Amino acid sequence: MLFVALRMLTFDTAKYLGLIFTVAFSTFLISQQASVFASLMTRTTSQIRDVSDASVWVAHPEHRYIDEIKPLSENALTEVRGVEGVKWAVRLYRGLSRAKAADGNFRTCITMGVDDTTLVGLPRKMVLGDPQALRQPDAVFLDRFGYSFFFPGQDFRLGAELELNDRRAVVAGIVDSSAPFVTFPVIYTRYSLALTYAGQERNTLSLILAEPESGITPKQLAERIHARTGLTAMDAEAFGWQTIWFYVRNTGIPVNFGVIIAVGIVVGTVVASQTLYLFTLDNLRQYAALKAIGVRSATLAGMVLVQSSVVGSIGFGFGAAMCVSFFFFTRNMPHLRGFITHSEILVGTAALMALIVVGASLLSVRRVVALEPATVFR
Amino acid sequence: MTVEHAIRVEGVEKEFGSGSSAAIALRGATLTVPFGGITMLVGPSGCGKTTLLSIIAGLLRPTRGAVRLLGRDLLAMSDRAQVDFRRRSMGFIFQQYNLLPSLSAAENASVGLLAAGVPRRAAVGRAAALLSDLGLGQKLDSLPRTLSGGQQQRVAVARALAHDPSVVLCDEPTAALDGASGRAVMEMMAAIAVRPDRAVLIVTHDSRIFDFAHQIVQMEDGLITAVEQRANPATPTPAQAA
Ligand SMILES: Nc1ncnc2c1ncn2[C@@H]1O[C@H](COP(=O)(O)OP(=O)(O)O)[C@@H](O)[C@H]1O
Ligand SMILES: [Mg+2]
Numbered sequence: 001m002l003f004v005a006l007r008m009l010t011f012d013t014a015k016y017l018g019l020i021f022t023v024a025f026s027t028f029l030i031s032q033q034a035s036v037f038a039s040l041m042t043r044t045t046s047q048i049r050d051v052s053d054a055s056v057w058v059a060h061p062e063h064r065y066i067d068e069i070k071p072l073s074e075n076a077l078t079e080v081r082g083v084e085g086v087k088w089a090v091r092l093y094r095g096l097s098r099a100k101a102a103d104g105n106f107r108t109c110i111t112m113g114v115d116d117t118t119l120v121g122l123p124r125k126m127v128l129g130d131p132q133a134l135r136q137p138d139a140v141f142l143d144r145f146g147y148s149f150f151f152p153g154q155d156f157r158l159g160a161e162l163e164l165n166d167r168r169a170v171v172a173g174i175v176d177s178s179a180p181f182v183t184f185p186v187i188y189t190r191y192s193l194a195l196t197y198a199g200q201e202r203n204t205l206s207l208i209l210a211e212p213e214s215g216i217t218p219k220q221l222a223e224r225i226h227a228r229t230g231l232t233a234m235d236a237e238a239f240g241w242q243t244i245w246f247y248v249r250n251t252g253i254p255v256n257f258g259v260i261i262a263v264g265i266v267v268g269t270v271v272a273s274q275t276l277y278l279f280t281l282d283n284l285r286q287y288a289a290l291k292a293i294g295v296r297s298a299t300l301a302g303m304v305l306v307q308s309s310v311v312g313s314i315g316f317g318f319g320a321a322m323c324v325s326f327f328f329f330t331r332n333m334p335h336l337r338g339f340i341t342h343s344e345i346l347v348g349t350a351a352l353m354a355l356i357v358v359g360a361s362l363l364s365v366r367r368v369v370a371l372e373p374a375t376v377f378r
Numbered sequence: 379m380t381v382e383h384a385i386r387v388e389g390v391e392k393e394f395g396s397g398s399s400a401a402i403a404l405r406g407a408t409l410t411v412p413f414g415g416i417t418m419l420v421g422p423s424g425c426g427k428t429t430l431l432s433i434i435a436g437l438l439r440p441t442r443g444a445v446r447l448l449g450r451d452l453l454a455m456s457d458r459a460q461v462d463f464r465r466r467s468m469g470f471i472f473q474q475y476n477l478l479p480s481l482s483a484a485e486n487a488s489v490g491l492l493a494a495g496v497p498r499r500a501a502v503g504r505a506a507a508l509l510s511d512l513g514l515g516q517k518l519d520s521l522p523r524t525l526s527g528g529q530q531q532r533v534a535v536a537r538a539l540a541h542d543p544s545v546v547l548c549d550e551p552t553a554a555l556d557g558a559s560g561r562a563v564m565e566m567m568a569a570i571a572v573r574p575d576r577a578v579l580i581v582t583h584d585s586r587i588f589d590f591a592h593q594i595v596q597m598e599d600g601l602i603t604a605v606e607q608r609a610n611p612a613t614p615t616p617a618q619a620a
Contacts, residue, residue, distance in 0.1 A: 001492055004481065011480030289476035292437060293537075294465025295493045296458070374432040376476050377549045 001295065005303035008283060009310060015279070020315045022275045023353065026268030027319025031341065031349040032326055033264045037257045039339040044247050045240035046178035046338065047094065047112065047186070050123040054209035055218035057239040058089070058225055059232045065246035066239070069094065072205040072231070079229045080208050085221050089210040090115035093194040099187065100163040101150040109146065109185045111164070113194025120209055122175070122188055128156045129173030134190060139172035140164070145334050146185025147174050164197045179338035181247075269352070272315075273360040276308050280364030284371060292373040301365040305358075312357035320346055381449035384545055384577030385411035385434055390443030392429050392600075403429040404440065405600035413544075415592030416568065416578045416611065420585075426600045427581040428549055434579070435468065435547055436460035448544055465493055469538030471548035475530045477522040477537075483529075484509060484518040487536035494541055501540075508536045512566050528559030532566060539571055546571055548580040552587055564590045568612065 010016050042049075048057070048066060058080055060070035080089045093113030100106040114121035114134075122131055127144050134141060144156070151160055160171045164187070177186045189197065195204050210233075212221035218235035225233035234242065248254040280287075287300050323341050330336040392404040403426045411417045419427050432438035434445060436452055445452040448467060455463060469490070477486045487505035492498065506518050512532045522530050531551060538546055551567075552560030564587045571578050580591075588594060589612045596604035 003498060004478065004485075004489070004492065007480040007485075008478065285476070286478050289472070289478070290489065290493070291461075292435070292464070292470055292472075292476075293490050293493060294461055294463075294468070296461050299493070372437070374435075374437040376470075376472055376474075377428045377432055377437070 001299055001303055002306060005306045006310065008286065008303070009307045016311075019275055019279060019311045020318065023272050023311055023315025023356075024318035024322065026272040026356075027316050027349055027353060028322045028326075029264045030261075030268045030352065031320060031323040031345050033257075033261045034345045034349070035323065035327065035341045036339055037254070037261055038342045038345060040181070040257070041244050041247065041254065042240075043179055043338050044181040044243050046180045047110065048236055048240045048243065050177050051092075051121050051209065051236070052124050053118075053120045053122075054090070054211050055236055056210040056212065056222050056225065057234050057236060058208035058210060058229075059206075059234075059239075061230060061232050063232060065243040066094065066207075067243070068246075069206050072208065074205060076229065076231060077205065077208055080210055080225055080231070083221075083225050083228045085213050085216045085224055087211045087213045088118075089208050090118055090120045091191050091205055092121050092207040092209050093191050093198070093204055094206040095194070095198050095204070096184075097165050097187070097197050099146075099150070099169070099185065102161065105150060107146075107149060107185060109164075109187045110180055111187045111189065111194055111197060113189055113191040115209075116190045116192050119190075123177045125176040127174040127176050129158055131173070133158075133172040134188065136170070136172050138168050138170045138193070139189065140169040140193075141173040141175045141188040142171050143177040143186040144174050145179070145183075145337060146187065147171070149185055149334075165199055167197055169197070179334075183334055183337070265352070269356055272353070273356045273363070276311065276357065276360035277364045279307070280304050280361075281367060284367065285376070287368045288371050288373050288376045291368075291371060292376045297369045300368050301361075304365050304368060305361045308357040308361040312353050316350055316353045320349070383410050383446075384413050384448060385409070385579065386444075386446040387430070387434065388444045390430065390433060390440045390445065392426070392433065392438070393441045403600055404433075404443075406443070407597070407600065407602050409595055409602055409605075411545075411577045411579050412593070413577050414574045415572060416580060416590055417593040417595060418588060418591040419579065419581045419595045419597060420583055420588070421597035421603075423583065425597045427583075427597055430597070431547055431549055431579070431581050435470070436464055465490065466541070467544050469541070469543035469546040471531070471534050471538045471546070471551045473550040473553050475522070475527075475534045475554075477530055477533055479522055482519045482521060483514060483525065483533045486522065486533050487540055490537055490541045505536055505540045508540055508570075509533065511570060512536055526559070527555050528562055531555060531559075531563050535563065535566055535571070544576055546576065546578045548578070548582075550582055550584070551580060552582065552584045557586055560584060560587060 060072050063069045077091060080086060095111050096108050097111045098106060099109045112121060119131055119134060133139055147156060150162060156174050158172060162169045198204055212218055222233040222235050327339050327341050387407060387409040390404050390407045394401040394403060407430055421427055433440045484502050484506040487509055488501035491501035491504060509518055512535060514529060514532055517525060517529060552563055568590050592608055592611050594606045595602055
């Protein structure tokens, strides 16, 4: 009876495509919205994730999250270095500065000052240039989207000049850094140079990056640093979550987005299950005839389930493809940079769609099973 | 054990609903349908013919009474056993044909065989042979919507007969057809469906086809009121059947 089930499903092409479209649309709606949300939230942690050389972050106890930091005293660095189990600890400056190109084009940039000696804190991936070039006088690294902003239409080239808070800066490298939440360009420079760019603030030790000796986990080290120094210390993941939670608690973005996603999930679920359910109801008379002829209820239920599963799989496939393509084609748009389809979300959407398919099938199968076959005589 | 009658219905009563809104459809119907011929159940609209047919088919449970089919107590069977019994031993023809719109004529006629687990090729092949006997050899691949009412009903006849049932039950098989098509369908039935080891029960109020009956059972207001045996029912010549 399998081919009968499939024939029933595909017979009316318009209806069939409509079913698939509905599931695809629901899949796209749910996975795209959820991915945008997840991407937006991970974007708040870009500068944390881009630091791959250190696993522990130390901040002033009164800091709120990475974007709202109270400077540490120079003493703090000495204290942290003194904690047993610290392999090394280095300074990190993080601040905002105004950068201006020769043509007057200006923008606020996130400025990261990395340790002069070790250059710990640089992103791993260079688009152009060598990390060691950051040691040259007035050298800064610019992220590639910042470069495209300040030097629109120009090929990547080293040696271009910018003014950072009215001081000369030479682009000595182009890095591939993750998009920050606010889509500012990101500039990397040496810690000492960052201080001169920053100018006014006296005490400018934003954060300390530390690495545990082998045998100690970042989490253990963070706890130890906190216990010995009273400073806040977290492993990179916890520091990232702290930032995400700050945005969740203090901006309307997550709540509003959450509502939109919830609406998307509800709409997608209702539309998809309704359509699948109604499709079976449309065929109720055919099922009644089959039941009268002697087809077992279990077989009929199987037919309904096969139909829903086919629609569910194909529809999910199209929807997921639409979602992935969306983020693929928008990957180079500065404001949508860093937005990706999270595989967890696709898996979740697949599970939800499977649930919808099975749920709608069960609901409609109840109608098929409870169906009075005598109705075919009416 | 030899089974004397194909169908034996005794004192069957059927009430729909209960209390003051109850509708009594059958008031103690008793009926015997023999093998080897066509029995027609006739009577005015609303007298309970369809209800009785549904009970005989195992599609509806009576309020009271006994039903024996091929010597077996239908009411003692579980729902599941009834379904299996229907699939093996009964064929159905409905007023509204009830073909699956997405299947070709041959595929539609094979549905009973498919349900019984016959592989698709074999099932469609057997159904196609039967359709050719019914004069639809040219229409095997046609969809129901491209067939006339008479042709659709002949597909339904093939579907009802393809698995060689011992009992064939029909509800107003000619009511939706014009006189000529109705007669053509009945001629097919008389030629192909009637066999010594099979009983054909047709519910109808179409007096134009009464002459195909071996036995006419009169029904009125939920009761069997008369049974008439016919000595010489219309038997089609091979030319008529083709
Ligand atoms: N499911 C039902 N619920 C309530 N009343 C019914 C139902 N089916 C049939 N009836 C009633 O039972 C009586 C007999 O109906 P039916 O068997 O269809 O008659 P016929 O086939 O002879 O026209 C009618 O009065 C009809 O209204
Ligand atoms: Mg009727």
